[in-house]
Amino acid sequence: MAWEITDINIGDEVTLTVTVLKMLDGGRASVSIPSYGFSYSIPAAKKTQPGDELQLRGEVTHVDEEDQKITVKAGGLITVDADTITGWTPVPRKKTAFRDEAD
Template identity: 60%
Template sequence: MAWDISDITIGDEVTITATILKLLDYDDARVASISIPSYGFPYSIRAPKKAKPGGQVELTGEVTRVDEDNGLVTVKLGIPVTVDVSAITRWTPAVREHRGKPLRDTPD
């Protein structure tokens, strides 16, 4: 589902669904190499139980930056990951006091 980028603000919680490419075993840990939609860099996570190559995994993080002009959202998933807004599969707005101003820089 595509979200309207004007609804997403800093501090909101979003979920991105990634595809498991391969599983790797290191010492005592099992690591999954995953592909995040519209993110062109390698990324790996601790593999969930019953994970298989080709399977889906949900990554949840907090929005740290919103670029409305380019339709990009930066999410903190351990490291900042910038993805297209269409990569977001779930969105939960943060609970905050409304003071009338959005949490974004706007040109003067």
């Protein structure tokens, strides 16, 4: 990991690498997400097979620096260990100066 959890902010986009467990009806795949102990399914291409690794992208909604966990909105809310994040794109933020005078 090339970043620290303190670098990640709400609104940033992160990528998780997931492994396909099995294909479901309707073009969906049941996937395993590292450090996430629940079943999860995502839309998948027709040629996707069990064992394939896919990229799941989502927006950070919560950062828990104490427990080293990140909550990501990728369809539903997924809370994972920060070290399972495989990609991170910070959202551009404006830097505004504080003003000492009243309007």
